[in-house]
Amino acid sequence: MDIDIAVVGTGPTGLATALALAHGGSCIALIGPAPLPHRKQPLDTRTAALFESSVDMLKALGVWEVTLPHAAPLKAIRIIDASASLFRAPDVEFRASELDLDAFGYNIANSVLVEVLYAKAAHSVAALYPANVERVELTPSHARLSVAQGAQICARLVAGADGRNSICRKAAGIAASEHAYGQAAIATSFTHRAPHRGVSIELHRQGGSVTTVPLTDPAASSVIWIDDTEEIQALMQLDAEGFMAALQDRLEGFLGQVEETGARAQFPIARLAAETLAGHRTALVGEAAHILPPIGAQGLNLGLRDAATLADCVGEARKHGGDPGSDDVLSTYDRARKVDVLTRTYGIDLLSHSLLSGFLPLQAARGIVSHGLNASPPLRRLVMRIGMMPPTELPSLMRPGAH
Numbered sequence: 001m002d003i004d005i006a007v008v009g010t011g012p013t014g015l016a017t018a019l020a021l022a023h024g025g026s027c028i029a030l031i032g033p034a035p036l037p038h039r040k041q042p043l044d045t046r047t048a049a050l051f052e053s054s055v056d057m058l059k060a061l062g063v064w065e066v067t068l069p070h071a072a073p074l075k076a077i078r079i080i081d082a083s084a085s086l087f088r089a090p091d092v093e094f095r096a097s098e099l100d101l102d103a104f105g106y107n108i109a110n111s112v113l114v115e116v117l118y119a120k121a122a123h124s125v126a127a128l129y130p131a132n133v134e135r136v137e138l139t140p141s142h143a144r145l146s147v148a149q150g151a152q153i154c155a156r157l158v159a160g161a162d163g164r165n166s167i168c169r170k171a172a173g174i175a176a177s178e179h180a181y182g183q184a185a186i187a188t189s190f191t192h193r194a195p196h197r198g199v200s201i202e203l204h205r206q207g208g209s210v211t212t213v214p215l216t217d218p219a220a221s222s223v224i225w226i227d228d229t230e231e232i233q234a235l236m237q238l239d240a241e242g243f244m245a246a247l248q249d250r251l252e253g254f255l256g257q258v259e260e261t262g263a264r265a266q267f268p269i270a271r272l273a274a275e276t277l278a279g280h281r282t283a284l285v286g287e288a289a290h291i292l293p294p295i296g297a298q299g300l301n302l303g304l305r306d307a308a309t310l311a312d313c314v315g316e317a318r319k320h321g322g323d324p325g326s327d328d329v330l331s332t333y334d335r336a337r338k339v340d341v342l343t344r345t346y347g348i349d350l351l352s353h354s355l356l357s358g359f360l361p362l363q364a365a366r367g368i369v370s371h372g373l374n375a376s377p378p379l380r381r382l383v384m385r386i387g388m389m390p391p392t393e394l395p396s397l398m399r400p401g402a403h
């Protein structure tokens with residue numbers, strides 16, 4: 001079989017990439033472990049808040065209808081300075097209605113999203129290999145992939161969506177810089193007595209934050225608790241009652257009594273930035289190219305924009321009968337993604353350092369910014385738009401009405 005593109009990785013970004021490229025008419029091989037049904041897979045406890053443009057992409061790919069019953073609308077985001085700082089900043093609330101939107105986006109369990117995307121991809125790609133790629137060899141005209149269990153695949157382009165330790169990135173000789181913050185996150189869910197009313201709450205303290213994000217049950221939210229790695233390890237050791245009490249205390253009464261908590265999993269907080277998103281016959285997407293701390297719900301939204309942009313670049317080449325893995329296509333892809341990826345990666349890094357800082361002038365500056373945001377609806381709207389939208393034109397699958 002003549003494969004145009006081998007997509008490596010069956011996380012949410014790889015699956016969306018395979019679907020986006022198949023939607024554009026390319027012949028795709030998808031390689032990566034098959035997800036287990038989410039009920040048997042409690043360990044990816046992450047949820048992802050997906051902004052409007054990501055939701056538009058899921059609509060265009062034909063998976064939104066089955067995702068919607070599992071998706072909770074995010075109507076407002078409330079940011080609370082819970083530090084003991086002299087310059088404690090006032091609370092700031094961003095409301096989707098200020099942008100004339102019903103919701104900023106929707107919060108969806110990663111495991112559900114992966115299951116939905118995989119089911120669709122299994123019927124959309126030309127070949128599916130539910131196993132790991134063990135070796136990638138790049139020749140001038142092709143990429144050759146060796147898959148566990150012995151299969152060999154030859155394609156003109158590899159889309160590397162194989163996450164943090166990407167073998168596609170390494171095979172293409174693309175260097176990546178990594179920074180560890182000495183922090184980790186617990187992702188879990190909990191039920192609470194007061195309804196969330198579609199509001200996500202971020203409580204920031206020096207050294208860490210707790211963010212709740214609404215789930216479909218009005219009395220249930222997901223939570224991301226970021227702290228020093230040792231503190232997170234200690235929280236992971238607590239039994240359910242101990243963790244519930246710690247969470248109750250940390251939430252300072254927001255959302256009322258904590259009633260039950262779900263399975264907990266721990267994730268390292270790191271920044272990773274590949275020096276380029278494209279190498280010889282290789283395009284990197286998602287966490288193979290960039291990892292950010294989970295602040296401001298940026299990671300997967302960024303990965304989906306990679307996927308949709310790659311589909312545009314390959315689609316343009318296809319119109320002229322061009323090679324999807326040519327240097328031209330790949331340098332266009334890299335240029336198209338650079339600004340968005342760099343501004344998000346280093347913007348979130350800056351935010352993360354400012355939240356960690358005990359430096360008084362920086363805390364005072366945060367207070368001034370919060371006052372400014374409260375006083376100025378146009379400034380609030382600008383910040384909301386920057387948070388949700390890339391600085392560049394949206395790729396076609398993400399434009400409203402693309403579906």
Ligand SMILES: Cc1cc2nc3c(=O)[nH]c(=O)nc-3n(C[C@H](O)[C@H](O)[C@H](O)COP(=O)(O)OP(=O)(O)OC[C@H]3O[C@@H](n4cnc5c(N)ncnc54)[C@H](O)[C@@H]3O)c2cc1C
Binds near residue numbers: 008013286
């Ligand atoms: C606590 C937390 C909360 C978050 N919340 C949000 C949020 O609200 N909004 C948001 O946008 N983002 C959020 N993120 C980020 C988001 O979860 C990630 O960006 C996203 O899951 C990354 O997906 P990915 O497909 O790029 O990588 P991964 O999920 O790591 O997938 C990589 C895939 O590649 C496969 N693989 C690896 N090696 C090979 C190989 N050799 N061959 C074949 N397959 C291979 C793996 O099995 C895996 O399936 C959050 C992250 C964390 C930690």
